[in-house]
Amino acid sequence: xxxxxxxxxxxxxxxxxxxxxxxxxxxxxxxxxxxxxxxxxxxxxxxxxxxxxxxxxxxxxxxxxxxxxxxxxxxxxxxxxxxxxxxxxxxxxxxxxxxxxxxxxxxxxxxxxxxxxxxxxxxxxxxxxxxxxxxxxxxxxxxxxxxxxxxxxxxxxxxxxxxxxxxxxxxxxxxxxxxxxxxxxxxxxxxxxxxxxxxxxxxxxxxxxxxxxxxxxxxxxxx
Amino acid sequence: xxxxxxxxxxxxxxxxxxxxxxxxxxxxxxxxxxxxxxxxxxxxxxxxxxxxxxxxxxxxxxxxxxxxxxxxxxxxxxxxxxxxxxxxxxxxxxxxxxxxxxxxxxxxxxxxxxxxxxxxxxxxxxxxxxxxxxxxxxxxxxxxxxxxxxxxxxxxxxxxxxxxxxxxxxxxxxxxxxxxxxxxxxxxxxxxxxxxxxxxxxxxxxxxxxxxxxxxxxxxxxx
Numbered sequence: 001x002x003x004x005x006x007x008x009x010x011x012x013x014x015x016x017x018x019x020x021x022x023x024x025x026x027x028x029x030x031x032x033x034x035x036x037x038x039x040x041x042x043x044x045x046x047x048x049x050x051x052x053x054x055x056x057x058x059x060x061x062x063x064x065x066x067x068x069x070x071x072x073x074x075x076x077x078x079x080x081x082x083x084x085x086x087x088x089x090x091x092x093x094x095x096x097x098x099x100x101x102x103x104x105x106x107x108x109x110x111x112x113x114x115x116x117x118x119x120x121x122x123x124x125x126x127x128x129x130x131x132x133x134x135x136x137x138x139x140x141x142x143x144x145x146x147x148x149x150x151x152x153x154x155x156x157x158x159x160x161x162x163x164x165x166x167x168x169x170x171x172x173x174x175x176x177x178x179x180x181x182x183x184x185x186x187x188x189x190x191x192x193x194x195x196x197x198x199x200x201x202x203x204x205x206x207x208x209x210x211x212x213x214x215x216x217x218x219x220x221x222x223x
Numbered sequence: 224x225x226x227x228x229x230x231x232x233x234x235x236x237x238x239x240x241x242x243x244x245x246x247x248x249x250x251x252x253x254x255x256x257x258x259x260x261x262x263x264x265x266x267x268x269x270x271x272x273x274x275x276x277x278x279x280x281x282x283x284x285x286x287x288x289x290x291x292x293x294x295x296x297x298x299x300x301x302x303x304x305x306x307x308x309x310x311x312x313x314x315x316x317x318x319x320x321x322x323x324x325x326x327x328x329x330x331x332x333x334x335x336x337x338x339x340x341x342x343x344x345x346x347x348x349x350x351x352x353x354x355x356x357x358x359x360x361x362x363x364x365x366x367x368x369x370x371x372x373x374x375x376x377x378x379x380x381x382x383x384x385x386x387x388x389x390x391x392x393x394x395x396x397x398x399x400x401x402x403x404x405x406x407x408x409x410x411x412x413x414x415x416x417x418x419x420x421x422x423x424x425x426x427x428x429x430x431x432x433x434x435x436x437x438x439x440x441x442x443x444x445x446x
Contacts, residue, residue: 112411144443157442160425188335188428195421202383202418203441205411212443218429219380219438220367 004028005175006067008060008074008082011042014099015073017148018140019046023053024151025178030056032063032070034085039063049151061089069171071097072126073140076115077106079122083129092133097172098123098193099140101200112205114198123162123193137163137172138193141200143182144213155181157215160199162192185218227251228398229290231283231297231305234265237322238296240371241363242269246276247374248401253279255286255293257308262286272374284312292394294320295349296363299338300329302345306352315356320395321346321416322363324423335428337421346385346416360386360395361416364423366405367436378404380438383422385415408441 005022009015010031019029023046031046033039039057046055057063064070064086074082079100090096100122104113119125123138130136139161147153159176161184163169173184187196199216206214228245232238233254246252246269254269256262262280269278280286287293287309297305302323313319323345327336342348346361353359362384370376382399384407386392396407410419422439429437 112415147443185429186432187425188432192335192425192428195425198418198421202410202415205415206408206441206444209409209411210444212445214444215442217440217442218426219440220370220435221429221433221437222435 002027002178003069004030004067006030006032006063006070008032008064008070008072008086010073011038012073013145013149014140015071016042016046017145018071018073019055020049020151021148021179022175023055024050025180027175027178028054030058030063030066032058032060034060060086064089068093069095069097069175071099071140073099075106076100076102076122079126080129083126087131090131090134094134095168095171096126096130096134096136097140098126098136098138100126101141101197103201112201114201120191121194121197123190123197127190135163135165135168136190137161137168138190138196139172139176139184141196142203142216144215147213147215155179157181158183158185158217160185160187160196160216162187162190162196164190183223185221225250226292227253227290229253229255229286229293231255231287231293231295231309233296234261235296236368236372237363238294239265239269240368241294241296242278243272243374244371244402245398246278247273248403250398250401251277253281253286253289255281255283257283283309287312291316292318292320292398294322294363296322298329299323299325299345302349303352306349310354313354313357317357318391318394319349319353319357319359320363321349321359321361323349324364324420326424335424335431337424343414344417344420346413346420350413358386358388358391359413360384360391361413361419362395362399362407364419365426365439367438370436370438378402380404381406381408381440383408383410383419383439385410385413385419387413406446408444
């Protein structure tokens with residue numbers, strides 16, 4: 001059985017969708033939330049949707065301690081505070097998969113625009129904030145939360161993965177590839193997240209124009 | 224027969240590839256260059272590759288005056304100077320399709336990084352520089368020059384189009400769709416070019432890692 005994965009913000013749309021899909025793929029999931037009761041309630045909902053899945057729900061620090069790989073899926077306005085609170089819980093050799101997008105909506109701006117982050121990207125801000133030894137990989141910015149949550153929908157798109165260590169990206173890619181219809185694509189070092197995080201507002205713009213839930217696929221790859 | 228299209232920078236890799244593909248699709252092409260002889264030489268090469276095509280070559284100002292739609296395909300370091308020189312030639316109701324990417328390579332930086340452009344993007348810089356009445360549409364940042372030029376290669380990817388007027392984007396999309404295997408996707412107003420222009424360095428990063436010539440496809444669209 002694969003190692004458990006913790007999803008901080010697993011009560012939100014994207015986090016919950018990832019929990020469902022990964023849970024269905026046989027990955028034990030611990031949903032984390034600031035509110036332990038809400039986390040448990042989300043785990044119950046997930047279990048109801050995917051009865052064969054292994055779902056738990058806990059307050060963030062406990063949830064994070066229980067997993068080697070932590071997916072951070074919170075709105076940009078909460079990213080910094082969440083990471084500050086998680087610092088004591090994050091330990092050596094943990095992998096933090098950051099899915100944060102610095103949408104201008106965080107400061108009442110448009111969802112088709114982003115904020116400039118001093119470090120370059122939300123993922124690089126996360127890397128600056130986590131304790132030494134914790135590595136950040138950036139992923140999951142282009143997959144629609146609604147399509148992940150709709151388990152009848154057959155996915156057919158890519159997840160763009162950025163990170164500084166090949167073995168960390170391989171670990172995240174292995175997780176991505178467990179989900180039917182998703183393919184992980186290595187996009188280079190973590191600094192490339194400043195580009196990949198921009199894809200979300202672009203897809204939002206395409207969605208609005210075409211009344212769809214768009215995703216991204218990289219053409220020309222051999223796999 | 225469709226209106227002639229002028230490609231400023233049609234002697235370069237991307238511009239020449241577009242000339243070949245559009246010429247093969249029956250669009251009359253005028254290749255523009257600072258050097259009229261080089262433009263004619265490129266037109267000869269294009270005719271040799273696509274004997275049925277209609278190719279001419281002229282110095283930039285004359286080339287631009289001969290077409291309603293002008294594709295600007297020059298390196299970022301030449302974009303501003305080229306536009307300054309083209310000002311007297313560009314007239315009301317002409318459409319400028321900007322394919323410029325502000326790669327950091329323009330100032331000896333990495334091709335996987337971009338420069339910050341004060342106006343937001345190279346396309347918005349172009350919009351600021353052209354005479355009033357000339358509209359700018361942004362396109363052709365994600366299609367590999369090498370794959371365009373390799374006429375044996377069957378394309379299967381998208382061209383992301385940004386612009387402020389729906390009818391301008393429709394005109395460019397109609398042109399894109401003439402090329403077999405390319406599909407135009409409306410990405411929203413011109414300001415979205417600041418995101419789309421970032422796709423080029425990302426694809427370069429993916430190319431380096433995977434030894435491919437990657438492109439982009441938007442999933443979930445109905446067409």
